[in-house]
Amino acid sequence: MLGKVWAVLRKDLLIELRTKDSLNAMLFFGIVVLVVFNFALESLRDSIRTAVPGVLWVSFVFSGTLGLNRMFASEKENSCLQGLLMAPMDRGIVYLGKTLAAAIFMFIAEIAIFVCSLIFFNLTVWSEIPWLILVFSVGTLGFTAVGTLLSAISVNTRMREVLLPLILFPVVLPILVNAVEATNIILNGPDYRALKLPLAIMTTFTVIFGTVSYLMFDFVLED
Amino acid sequence: MIEVQGLAKYFGRFSALRDLHLDVSDGQFIALFGRNGAGKTTLLRILAGLSRPSAGSVWIRGSRPGSLDARGFTGYLSHNTALYLDLTALENLRFYARLLDLSCADADLERRISRVGLAGRAREPVRNYSRGMQQRLAIARAFLHDPAVLLLDEPFTGLDREGTELLTNYLDEARSHGRTCLMAIHDVPLGYALADRLVVIEKGGVALDLARKASTLEEFQRRYRDLTEEC
Amino acid sequence: MDLTKQKKLDAFLLGILLIGMILALYMAFLGAPRERTMGDLQRIFYFHVPSGIVGLLAFAANFVASVMYLIKKDRKWDSLALSAAEVGVMFFMIVLVTGPIWAKPVWFVWWTWSPRLTSSLVLWLLYLAYMLVRAYVPDPERRAVMSAVFGIIAFLDAPIVFFSIRWWRDMHPSAMIEKGGIDPAMVPAFLTCSLVFLVLLVYVIRRRLFLESARVELERLERAANLVR
DSSP, X not given: XXXXXXXXXXXXXXHHHHHOHHHHXXXXXXXXXXXXXXXXXXXXXXXXXXXXXXXXXXXXXXXXXXXXXXXXXXXXXXXXXXXXXXXXXXTHHHHHHHHHHHHHHHHHHHHHHHHHHHHXXXXXXXXXXXXXXXXXXXXXXXXXXXXXXXXXXXXXXXXXXXXXXXXXXXXXHHHHHHHHHHHHHHHHSSOGGGGHXXXXXXXXXXXXXXXXXXXXXXXXXXX | OEEEEEEEEEETTEEEEEEEEEEEOTTOEEEEEOOTTSSHHHHHXXXXXXXXXXXXXXXXXXXXXXXXHHHHHEEEEOSSOOOOTTSBHXXXXXXXXXXXXXXXXXXXXXXHHHHTTOTTOTTSBGGGSOHHHHHHHHHHHHTTTOOSEEEEESTTTTOOHHHHHHHHHHHHHHHHTTOEEEEEOSOHHHHHHHOSEEEEEETTEEEEEXXXXXXXXXXXXXXXXXXXXXX | OOHHHHHHHHHHHHHHHHHXXXXXXXXXXXXXXXXXXTXXXXXXXXXXXXXXXXXXXXXXXXXHHHHHHHHHOOHHHHHHHHHHHHHHHHXXXXXXXXXXXXHHHHHSOXXXXXXXXXXXXXXXXXXXXXXXXXXXXXXXXXXXXXXXXXXXXXHHHHHHHXXXXXXXXXXXXXXXXXXXXXXXXXXXXHHHHHHHHHHHHHHHHHHHHHHXXXXXXXXXXXXXXXXXX
């Protein structure tokens, strides 16, 4: 089974490597959002570091949503989904492969966006980096765990990709709140012990929604 | 053995299929005829497990369509090729072979690609192929696991004379191996030549069902025309 | 349950409701004591909180109906899920409107971002999203499946949302702290209002369900009529 998950994941990585459609769009959009925030938060120039967690995660979420939309839009082309549906395997395998692919793309975009934010907002972070990577990873996994399921739902509706942000954002609010807080604790906060709770909530979120989405994916997939 | 009893499929107010009965024995080759919107595609999709019936029962070789077992011995081909445009032909087949639990070496896959007349273009992205070439590759994909039950929805769409010959060869070979096939087709003479049983779907049900031996082509065409011009 | 028994039950519930509403209004405005700091404004509490409780019950009903639909594939469960979600959204709108009305005179702001109010807002958005999913899937069978899946996700999300917001508030405390406990003298009024709202919930869901079942039946008849032609 893991071999098939890897096959699905590898296929998406291969296509992305060749076309770079998703990554380009995600990167570009994420950076544009950073620039817009720079203008919007001009008055916070001196204490910008306090606003950075929120700005970062809004940028990540917008960028990630773009990636999620591409996830199933590319399967709709030529009804490739049909091929996946006809394969004699648990349909949850498609879910796992797609979620991991979406998480990897989103994580790559996040690193790039983060590096840009260091430049744009003149931040110095060295010892914080391992912790940041941890928070980014857990948050991204949680986001894509439920995002992949909701993307499969929205792509089959009349509004298609437009519906995804509308139904996704309310659902991933816990991830957003905890991720911003955790990032804030790392960048500006008192001490790392406070990270335990947000990380625990994000992990719980990921586990619950990962499991539930895996189980319900069969209902949602259709061509 | 395919057993369809009282099959119905609704889309809200619209019934695509109603009270359809069909029994297919192993090794039979059925040509499905009918007007656009008669229900042929819906029937094939339900048999493939891509769509769930609203009512009635369907059994394929003792399994429910779409179940893990059924997917293992069913092959589905429609005019949507289900090919990833940004992957090469070889990569596409490699991917599907992996999902179908087939351990095919690259040499084997390349042979299959040559067989559908795409030799030398196996490592090009499918995006560069013409419509007819994509359809040929789709044929190779559908027959990859040599399925016992073939469900084909207008498979000759987009094929030139050579491609048509190619697919006919595949079908003849499948028939000689005792595979079962249901094929929706618009070209009446071609369908008549290939099948041993002729079924006409009209208004969501089976309107005509006869063995090819029981009727000449002209007779069948006449009856088909009468049926579909009724309204 | 056949039609006459249904009508009798609905009439009975309506009767209880009318009496109950009058009783609740009396208890809330005249029976319950006047609050020390906020005065009569506090009486909103007797409608604000029960609405929230009843809204949560409606969403729980949606969850159960969604799960049952995925298991049984019976359209009746889908109709119940839709009815419960709509009624839940309605009750949460009451919460979201009475909240600011209560907050403005007390804290001089329309919106307090308190855990309760914020969670109510997010829940309201979640179930509006549920309605959006329903609105954009044209085929009834697919609609039922998709919305059932989303309904389950939304309900599982609700407690996590609540805890996240509450923890966030703990990290960033505000001056506007909502009172926790309730004065024992207020309990009878609160209970009366809660019970009346519960009956209201059941009644409105039943009426909505009746409407939806009629629509499903109409669909079936149209389908039969299309065939005859």
